[in-house]
Amino acid sequence: MLLRNLCFLVEEIMAQVKNQGTLKTPPIFERTFQALVSHGTLSKQTAANVMKLSNHYVAKPDAKSPWTEPEAREALLLYFHPLNQSRVYGVSQRAAQLGFFTGLTKLTEIGAGSGAATIGLLAAHSGFEAIELTDISKEILDLARDIVKHSISEKQTVAVRQSELQSLKLSSSDSPKTLAVFSYVLTEGRAIEKLGHFLKSNPDLEALAIFEPATQEDGRRLQSLRSVLQDHGYSIWAPCPHAEACPLLAESDRDWCHDRTPHFKPDWWDKLESELPIKNASLTVSYLFARKLKPLREPSVRVIGDPLFEKTKVRQMICRGPHREFMSWFPSRLGIKPEDFDLARGDLFKSSLDIFKDPRGADRSREYRLDLPAIQEIQKTNLTNSD
Numbered sequence: 001m002l003l004r005n006l007c008f009l010v011e012e013i014m015a016q017v018k019n020q021g022t023l024k025t026p027p028i029f030e031r032t033f034q035a036l037v038s039h040g041t042l043s044k045q046t047a048a049n050v051m052k053l054s055n056h057y058v059a060k061p062d063a064k065s066p067w068t069e070p071e072a073r074e075a076l077l078l079y080f081h082p083l084n085q086s087r088v089y090g091v092s093q094r095a096a097q098l099g100f101f102t103g104l105t106k107l108t109e110i111g112a113g114s115g116a117a118t119i120g121l122l123a124a125h126s127g128f129e130a131i132e133l134t135d136i137s138k139e140i141l142d143l144a145r146d147i148v149k150h151s152i153s154e155k156q157t158v159a160v161r162q163s164e165l166q167s168l169k170l171s172s173s174d175s176p177k178t179l180a181v182f183s184y185v186l187t188e189g190r191a192i193e194k195l196g197h198f199l200k201s202n203p204d205l206e207a208l209a210i211f212e213p214a215t216q217e218d219g220r221r222l223q224s225l226r227s228v229l230q231d232h233g234y235s236i237w238a239p240c241p242h243a244e245a246c247p248l249l250a251e252s253d254r255d256w257c258h259d260r261t262p263h264f265k266p267d268w269w270d271k272l273e274s275e276l277p278i279k280n281a282s283l284t285v286s287y288l289f290a291r292k293l294k295p296l297r298e299p300s301v302r303v304i305g306d307p308l309f310e311k312t313k314v315r316q317m318i319c320r321g322p323h324r325e326f327m328s329w330f331p332s333r334l335g336i337k338p339e340d341f342d343l344a345r346g347d348l349f350k351s352s353l354d355i356f357k358d359p360r361g362a363d364r365s366r367e368y369r370l371d372l373p374a375i376q377e378i379q380k381t382n383l384t385n386s387d
């Protein structure tokens with residue numbers, strides 16, 4: 001068992017390394033790293049500050065972020081900001097592949113902290129002209145304005161507004177082209193309970209992007225928001241490739257939907273991380289992209305699990321409707337190596353193939369066996385391969 005887990009971990013890290021090897025750090029990240037480090041000084045104390053803030057979030061999940069404390073702000077800038085920026089960038093690229101950002105020229109980040117999600121989104125889509133950062137904390141908004149200003153182009157503008165989500169009223173003339181962003185906010189201080197009020201007060205808001213920690217509790221709570229957004233007239237664009245019930249909520253009591261993204265590290269990262277008990281081999285995040293505009297989508301399949309290596313078989317969880325389903329294949333029987341067909345969590349491919357007709361296994365874990373033509377078809381239509 002231990003050996004199997006170890007093999008699995010090695011495979012996963014190899015996949016990450018392979019993936020990262022082909023990816024370049026977006027130039028906007030480099031500019032942001034300079035701005036972050038100009039506001040926070042890496043010292044012997046930094047790792048302790050990171051642990052203190054991390055423990056605060058674990059011990060008091062309902063409490064507000066302590067941004068009046070300079071040590072907490074420094075931990076955010078030097079540690080949490082780079083993580084969240086990469087997470088948001090990774091999954092925003094998936095939304096960009098679907099044309100999600102078309103026509104959206106204003107970005108309003110709510111509970112912006114230091115603006116990590118704004119930078120991640122701008123790295124995936126540079127077409128936002130006006131950026132607005134809102135938060136309850138004035139201390140953090142002053143920092144966020146400076147960091148985002150330093151990172152954007154001359155054609156883009158940035159404004160800040162100190163406001164509580166509950167009373168936030170967006171400009172109604174801008175709302176039809178606005179994307180409202182929540183990153184690691186709804187989990188804090190019961191902000192999720194205020195989302196319905198925010199949506200009612202801003203009926204013309206066109207688009208929403210929500211990012212939450214990839215924990216069982218936060219991930220499942222986020223997926224349960226799909227129906228709230230649908231009731232307010234939104235269509236879910238990603239990660240879900242369909243508008244039916246979430247199979248992980250409907251057919252499992254434990255699973256939660258989350259993606260895995262590469263981590264673009266600043267040059268101080270490895271030193272800081274070496275002093276911390278937490279290591280991030282890869283980053284995970286739960287997310288939703290929703291718009292009033294309906295997606296023009298062909299039937300597609302989202303990979304929602306890492307590959308599971310079971311003796312001679314590889315199994316991976318997929319999502320294409322309300323049922324909890326898997327695909328599986330036997331590399332040696334097909335004359336291929338496991339790495340010849342390395343679908344990653346989060347990949348999306350077309351479902352126009354004839355492979356979903358002979359399910360095996362129990363109802364809540366139906367499994368479809370892939371043959372070589374099916375594998376070739378998936379590789380050909382995988383959106384990630386078309387980058």
Ligand SMILES: C[S@@+](CC[C@H](N)C(=O)[O-])C[C@H]1O[C@@H](n2cnc3c(N)ncnc32)[C@H](O)[C@@H]1O
Binds near residue numbers: 114
């Ligand atoms: C965990 S931090 C996340 C910061 C940033 N969005 C990120 O992804 O790194 C949560 C942020 O939400 C803000 N916040 C919490 N509750 C809020 C509310 N009800 N209205 C507006 N902002 C809120 C906090 O001040 C804090 O900056």
